[in-house]
Amino acid sequence: MEMRERILETEGRKFPGAIYSEVVLAPAYDHAKQKLLEPMMAIHKAHLIMLVEQGLLMGDEAGRIMDGVRALDKDALRRSTYDGQYEDLFFQVESQIMEVAGEVGGSLHLARSRNDMGVAMYRMVLRHDIQIAFRSILSFQETLLSVIDTYKETIVLGYTHTQQAQPMTFSHYLLGIYDVVDRDFKRLKAAYDTCNASPLGAAAFTTTGFPINRTRVAELLGFPQLIKSAYDAIGGADYLGEIATAIQLTFINLGRFAQDLLLWCTQEFSAVRVADPYVQTSSIMPQKRNPVSLEHIRALSSSGVGNAQTVLQMLHNTPYGDINDTEDDLQPYLWKGLSLMDQVFRLTGAVVGTIEVNEMLLKRRAQESFAAITELADTIFREAHIPFRTAHTITSSIVKLALSRGLNATQVTAALVDEAAEAVIGHSLNLQEDVIRDAMDPEHFVKVRSLPGGPAPEEMVRAIQERKVELREKVDLLNAEMNRISVCLEQLDILTRNWSQPQEGDLNPGN
Numbered sequence: 001m002e003m004r005e006r007i008l009e010t011e012g013r014k015f016p017g018a019i020y021s022e023v024v025l026a027p028a029y030d031h032a033k034q035k036l037l038e039p040m041m042a043i044h045k046a047h048l049i050m051l052v053e054q055g056l057l058m059g060d061e062a063g064r065i066m067d068g069v070r071a072l073d074k075d076a077l078r079r080s081t082y083d084g085q086y087e088d089l090f091f092q093v094e095s096q097i098m099e100v101a102g103e104v105g106g107s108l109h110l111a112r113s114r115n116d117m118g119v120a121m122y123r124m125v126l127r128h129d130i131q132i133a134f135r136s137i138l139s140f141q142e143t144l145l146s147v148i149d150t151y152k153e154t155i156v157l158g159y160t161h162t163q164q165a166q167p168m169t170f171s172h173y174l175l176g177i178y179d180v181v182d183r184d185f186k187r188l189k190a191a192y193d194t195c196n197a198s199p200l201g202a203a204a205f206t207t208t209g210f211p212i213n214r215t216r217v218a219e220l221l222g223f224p225q226l227i228k229s230a231y232d233a234i235g236g237a238d239y240l241g242e243i244a245t246a247i248q249l250t251f252i253n254l255g256r257f258a259q260d261l262l263l264w265c266t267q268e269f270s271a272v273r274v275a276d277p278y279v280q281t282s283s284i285m286p287q288k289r290n291p292v293s294l295e296h297i298r299a300l301s302s303s304g305v306g307n308a309q310t311v312l313q314m315l316h317n318t319p320y321g322d323i324n325d326t327e328d329d330l331q332p333y334l335w336k337g338l339s340l341m342d343q344v345f346r347l348t349g350a351v352v353g354t355i356e357v358n359e360m361l362l363k364r365r366a367q368e369s370f371a372a373i374t375e376l377a378d379t380i381f382r383e384a385h386i387p388f389r390t391a392h393t394i395t396s397s398i399v400k401l402a403l404s405r406g407l408n409a410t411q412v413t414a415a416l417v418d419e420a421a422e423a424v425i426g427h428s429l430n431l432q433e434d435v436i437r438d439a440m441d442p443e444h445f446v447k448v449r450s451l452p453g454g455p456a457p458e459e460m461v462r463a464i465q466e467r468k469v470e471l472r473e474k475v476d477l478l479n480a481e482m483n484r485i486s487v488c489l490e491q492l493d494i495l496t497r498n499w500s501q502p503q504e505g506d507l508n509p510g511n
Helices: 001-012 019-036 037-055 059-071 072-078 089-101 103-109 112-149 169-197 212-218 230-235 238-265 291-313 331-353 359-368 373-384 388-404 412-427 433-439 442-447 456-498
Strands: 155-160 163-169
Touching: 001 019, 001 037, 001 388, 019 037, 019 072, 019 089, 019 212, 037 072, 037 089, 037 456, 059 089, 059 103, 072 089, 072 238, 089 103, 089 112, 103 230, 112 163, 112 169, 112 230, 112 238, 112 331, 112 456, 155 169, 155 359, 155 442, 163 169, 163 442, 169 238, 169 456, 212 456, 238 291, 238 331, 291 331, 359 442, 373 433, 373 442, 388 412, 412 433
Parallel strands: none
Antiparallel strands: 155 163
16 A cells, blocks of 8 residues: 555546546547647537527527637647647647637537547548648659669569569669559558548547537548448548558558669669669768768658558557547557658659669670670570570570580670570571571560560650550549548638637528
8 A cells, every 4th residue: 555655646536637647548649639630629619500490509609619619729729748638638728718718619529539630631631641642642652663664675684583584674674663653542542542531520420419510520521431330430531541452562662662772882783873863972981972862752751651650550459449549649650651651752752863874884884794695595486496495405504515615694605505506406496596596686686575574665755655645544533532622621711710609590501
């Protein structure tokens, strides 16, 4: 009992205890005043409009409540610190409304719970933050398409299992990255659509006995759909997991891209050069050009993966219902993850948009390598009518002979091809020198691979144009969605602009 008394003496004997305030309530208050205040005000207005329209509040009552809402000093609230007088920001705001509106101010919470209101605020914040991330992703894709167009004829080596594989173009690689990012966008868009649904009207989790209009509140706040089950509206947290999963995979993909670029920046590769604004020198080694921007992109991407994984871990093994695990402690990890996505895509766009490619070196490297040897096997199949596996064996022998004699791919001749063929099938192929030369030329290799998805410049032109059209459609849809929600929230102010204890008939937003 002595220990108990000592703790209570320090902590206080009523809620909230000092350490509970420090660890839980104060951080939650700080996050709420910055992120949740505006959605809270919008929800208050939408709910009040609906209560009047449904005849649950009289006009003069709604006018007094609206006076209280207008009197709130939001800037002062944002500057305030948690003092323990109220449990959270909601009760502090409610108290300040009632100071102006009087006792009737408490009726603003009619047919509502902090449960459905809280989930609605979280969803409104997340949809806004996802929209900002969308903008940066689409801007990055626009930049990437420009770079792809620049390097659509730049011959480089493609690698499999970290080894030289086949010739391609730099744009062929980048277009693959573009499509990965495009899928990241689609995954996040699916998460956005799941998130953008209204829980309001679910109240605690069983709805209410009052004849409210859930659809009207959703409409006023820009939610295109309702969460159908009231229990699911409160207990369902998979919308958080869906966003976290989309964030996590996006950052994993972005980190892989950054890792490739970092490798290609090394002097050993000398493939790409990061522009001066995004490199740092050494404090002791003046020759250094450290591509630190790419390192930070990789590190921040890993941080984004960690934030998303934290969300998934916090959801793991929690009960399906109203639970603190999905609320104030969890939400900031998603906010930070989406903010990071916005920042990292903007940084990556600047770095990639200004990168320089060592085209001459990369072309020579491709020409001297044996990466085009697959085309020689294809040519032997076509010209000599030999089964492909046999042609493959002959070309493998050609590579071994050339390497044993210190020859590179540009020095492969018809005589060398015949020598290898005689060793494998017992006779020469008698192919012309120009046929061999074309087959070993990386530019020819790329040019003939003009199937959809191939690296041929003509296919790249088509692919770029196709993606430009798709990108413009996505930008237009995002602009329309952001404008739609903005108009909905602006309409709340218009509908309540003249509300100040007027007559009941004047309070109908339809008037």
